[in-house]
Amino acid sequence: MDYKKVKTDSEAVTRRMSNFDAPTGNIYESVAILSKRANQISLEMKEELNQKIQEFATSTDNLEEIFENREQIEIARFYERLPKPTLIAIQEFLDNKIYFRNPRKKQDKDF
Numbered sequence: 001m002d003y004k005k006v007k008t009d010s011e012a013v014t015r016r017m018s019n020f021d022a023p024t025g026n027i028y029e030s031v032a033i034l035s036k037r038a039n040q041i042s043l044e045m046k047e048e049l050n051q052k053i054q055e056f057a058t059s060t061d062n063l064e065e066i067f068e069n070r071e072q073i074e075i076a077r078f079y080e081r082l083p084k085p086t087l088i089a090i091q092e093f094l095d096n097k098i099y100f101r102n103p104r105k106k107q108d109k110d111f
Helices: 027-056 063-067 070-081 085-094 103-110
Strands: none
Touching: 027 070, 027 085
């Protein structure tokens, strides 16, 4: 996913609880969904960051090269400016871009 193009707040804002429990009918289930999605986003971002940093890594780094590697510093600053994974997950949830299901509810409907 391209997190550079995500349109969301970069800071936490106050939101209505009714927006979160409406899709699932349960605020706690919605929070669990948001938590799982935020963890997925966080892992994706971490993997992407590690790949980009590995491009600049050399096998014979000395102490001065580690502290003066401008490319790595710029990449780290870019990722620090991105919205936090929880804020991205909340925006996706409110925009109905997250697919979720509860297998227990499906079983209840079958009986």
